[in-house]
Structure formats: C-alpha cells, structure tokens
Amino acid sequence: MLPLLSALVLALAAPAYAFIECSVLSYGGVADNTTDLGPALTKTWQQCVIPNVNSVNSGVATDVLLYVPAGNYLLASTVTFDDALNWNLHIAGNIYLPFNPSLTGTMLTFENCNNIVLNGPGAIYGNGYRYRPGGDLTLYPNRPRLIRFQNCNNCDISAVTLYDAPMFHVTVIGNNNVVHNQAIIASHIGETDGYDMSGNNNYVHDVNVENGDECVTVKTPTNGFLAENIVCKWTAGCNIGSFGAGNTAVDVQNVVYKNVTVSNSDSGISIKSYPDNAGVVKNISYSGFSFDAAAYPLYVSVFWAGDGDDTGSLQISDVTYTSISGSGTPTRPGVLLDCNKATPCKAIDFSGVSLTDTKANSFTNACGSGLSGLPSC
Ligand SMILES: *[C@@H]1O[C@H](CO)[C@@H](O)[C@H](O)[C@H]1NC(C)=O
Numbered sequence: 001m002l003p004l005l006s007a008l009v010l011a012l013a014a015p016a017y018a019f020i021e022c023s024v025l026s027y028g029g030v031a032d033n034t035t036d037l038g039p040a041l042t043k044t045w046q047q048c049v050i051p052n053v054n055s056v057n058s059g060v061a062t063d064v065l066l067y068v069p070a071g072n073y074l075l076a077s078t079v080t081f082d083d084a085l086n087w088n089l090h091i092a093g094n095i096y097l098p099f100n101p102s103l104t105g106t107m108l109t110f111e112n113c114n115n116i117v118l119n120g121p122g123a124i125y126g127n128g129y130r131y132r133p134g135g136d137l138t139l140y141p142n143r144p145r146l147i148r149f150q151n152c153n154n155c156d157i158s159a160v161t162l163y164d165a166p167m168f169h170v171t172v173i174g175n176n177n178v179v180h181n182q183a184i185i186a187s188h189i190g191e192t193d194g195y196d197m198s199g200n201n202n203y204v205h206d207v208n209v210e211n212g213d214e215c216v217t218v219k220t221p222t223n224g225f226l227a228e229n230i231v232c233k234w235t236a237g238c239n240i241g242s243f244g245a246g247n248t249a250v251d252v253q254n255v256v257y258k259n260v261t262v263s264n265s266d267s268g269i270s271i272k273s274y275p276d277n278a279g280v281v282k283n284i285s286y287s288g289f290s291f292d293a294a295a296y297p298l299y300v301s302v303f304w305a306g307d308g309d310d311t312g313s314l315q316i317s318d319v320t321y322t323s324i325s326g327s328g329t330p331t332r333p334g335v336l337l338d339c340n341k342a343t344p345c346k347a348i349d350f351s352g353v354s355l356t357d358t359k360a361n362s363f364t365n366a367c368g369s370g371l372s373g374l375p376s377c
C-alpha cells in the first residue's frame with residue numbers, strides 16, 4: 001500500500017493515532033546486516049518522509065515515521081538529516097557499525113531540526129572496541145561518533161539502546177530537547193561520552209550510562225538545564241565543562257542535577273575548565289547524589305587541564321550541594337575547590353554532604369558555607 005493511502009485508511013480507522021509509516025525496506029534497506037542502511041535512510045527520508053510531513057501538516061495524519069523494522073542492519077556510512085522537521089525516526093531493528101578505519105564524522109546527524117522524535121525498541125551497536133585495539137585511543141583518532149542533534153529544538157530522544165560507540169554517543173545542541181528512558185552501554189574507556197548537552201532548557205531524565213567518560217554533561221552555552229534520575233557506572237561523572245582551551249565566553253547558568261548515582265567513577269560532579277577561560281558559571285544545584293567509589297566526588301577546578309598559569313577570570317558562583325552521600329577514593333579529596341586568584345569561586349554552599357573513604361577536602365580561592373575549613377564569603 002502506498003504510504004499516503006495506508007495513512008488515509010488508518011486515519012479513517014483511528015484518526016487520533018493515525019501515522020504514516022515510511023519503511024526503509026521500501027527504499028533500498030535490507031535487513032541482511034550487509035547492505036549499507038545509510039543510503040536507504042536518506043532515500044526514505046527524501047522520498048517518503050518529507051512529502052508526507054506535508055500531509056501531516058494539512059491534517060491527514062498525526063505523525064510520520066521513518067521506520068527501521070526489526071532485523072539486523074549494517075550502517076556503513078554517515079547520514080545527515082538537514083532541516084528536519086516534524087517526524088519520528090523509529091528504530092525497531094538492530095543497527096551495527098562496521099570496523100572501517102576511514103569511517104569518520106557522525107553516523108546520524110540531525111541538523112537545524114525541530115520536533116524530531118528518535119525512539120524505538122531497537123539498538124545501535126557501535127563496535128567501538130575495534131577502533132581501540134588494546135585500549136589505544138590514538139590509532140583511529142577520527143573514528144565516528146554516533147548521534148548528533150545540532151541546532152535542534154523540541155526534540156525527544158528515548159529508548160533505542162546505544163552500545164559502544166567508537167567515539168561520543170549523543171551530542172545535543174539546541175533548546176527544549178528531552179532525552180529520557182535510554183541506556184548507553186560502552187567500554188570503560190575515554191572518549192566514550194554519554195550525553196553532551198548545550199543550549200537552553202534541555203532535560204535529561206531516567207537514563208543509565210555505563211562507559212569510561214562523561215555521563216550526562218553540560219557544555220557552554222547553557223541557560224537552564226535539568227537532569228534527574230540518572231545512573232552512571234564506570235563513567236567520568238556528571239560534569240559542567242570543559243569549555244575548551246582559550247574560551248573566554250563561557251556562559252553556563254541555571255543548571256539542576258538531582259537524584260544521580262555515580263559508581264566506580266574517575267570523577268563525580270565536576271565543574272572543570274582551563275586556566276585561561278573567562279566567563280560565568282552560576283546558579284548550579286546538585287542534590288540527591290549517591291556515590292560509590294567515585295574519585296573526586298565534588299570537584300571544581302579551573303586548572304582541570306592546560307598549563308596551570310592562573311590567568312583566567314571564569315566566575316563560578318552560587319553552586320549548591322545538598323544531600324550528597326557515599327564513598328570516594330582514599331587518594332583523592334572528597335571536596336576540591338581550586339579557583340582563580342583574581343576571581344575566586346563564590347557562594348559554594350554545602351548541606352547534608354557526607355562522604356567516606358576520601359582524602360581531606362581542599363579549598364583554594366573559594367568561599368561558601370557548610371564545610372569546615374571553607375571560608376565564608
Ligand atoms: C552484524 O555485523 C556486525 C559486523 O559488521 C557483527 O559485529 C554483528 O555481530 C552482526 N550481527 C548479527 C546479528 O549477525
């Protein structure tokens with residue numbers, strides 16, 4: 001049946017739930033784990049999704065699905081959906097990345113998009129370990145990333161399980177996007193970031209990340225961000241930063257993290273920058289964190305990377321830590337605040353913080369309340 005016709009039939013049967021299904025199997029996709037799914041995704045989008053989104057807009061149906069049915073697929077080339085509006089990539093199948101040293105870029109990019117839903121009971125298997133033989137991150141430095149929403153608003157990302165991307169898993173840049181009820185499961189090694197978020201009013205909730213790098217992390221610029229009900233295993237924690245060397249326009253404000261579990265981690269909650277950064281990080285709230293063997297559980301440092309010269313003026317202020325418990329590691333401070341001499345960290349407030357198995361807290365150029373040894377502002 002033609003997609004439009006099937007939509008009409010559905011519309012008659014159940015108008016409120018009618019949708020148009022554009023299956024990759026009708027546009028060159030083959031569930032043989034050998035045929036490249038990339039061209040089929042593009043063709044399905046161009047020949048079925050785009051034309052039918054117009055029908056949705058004129059009220060014929062309620063949604064258009066770019067549908068990857070159950071089955072095994074090889075995704076051997078990158079796909080970019082540019083100017084994507086008002087449709088749903090629904091992945092019910094398993095998508096496998098090949099090992100190909102010349103494969104680079106991002107496998108699935110949504111660019112300049114609005115109101116895109118990415119969901120489905122399927123999975124993407126990145127086979128990232130093949131790009132890092134023996135844990136070597138330098139052999140294929142341009143290995144592919146998995147998913148990127150670039151300049152996208154009002155998108156909803158969920159479900160599809162992501163396994164072991166060669167590089168970062170999900171990057172979201174834009175406003176009012178939601179990521180939820182999803183798992184990322186990757187090797188316990190660097191450059192496997194879970195969620196890197198920037199923009200305004202993005203929301204991440206009910207996600208589980210197992211990897212060896214960022215769990216749910218905020219990048220600049222961000223104004224308004226909420227993360228809740230997050231589980232991070234073997235990650236490098238939930239961080240703000242870094243902002244890149246030489247960035248003098250850092251702007252991160254109004255960020256809330258709550259109900260987060262971090263275990264077996266290189267880092268817990270950090271705000272991390274280079275010493276030459278300037279700008280503002282303010283009004284950040286962390287509550288309900290539970291740590292288990294997390295190095296540097298509470299960490300704010302403008303010397304996270306870079307040459308160590310105290311030249312920057314990043315103003316970090318109004319950071320609150322509430323109801324934080326669990327264990328760190330015996331060789332790292334439970335709380336470390338290491339800020340600029342010229343621009344100290346201000347109003348760093350702690351309440352109900354109880355950490356075990358850590359070295360003594362360390363405060364440099366910071367003021368606040370709630371911990372002994374921390375000067376008041
Ligand atoms: C699909 O192919 C990939 C390699 O390209 C392989 O790793 C994977 O196991 C295959 N999946 C199935 C279900 O055969």
Ligand SMILES: *[C@@H]1O[C@H](CO)[C@@H](O)[C@H](O)[C@H]1NC(C)=O
Nearest residue numbers: 206207228229230231259260
């Ligand atoms: C906290 O997060 C965990 C893990 O996502 C979830 O199971 C639990 O229900 C959450 N608790 C509350 C009070 O929302």
Ligand SMILES: *[C@@H]1O[C@H](CO)[C@@H](O)[C@H](O)[C@H]1NC(C)=O
Nearest residue numbers: 224225253254255256283284
């Ligand atoms: C701090 O951020 C929270 C969460 O976004 C917001 O509700 C609150 O109004 C902000 N406070 C100030 C003083 O801007």
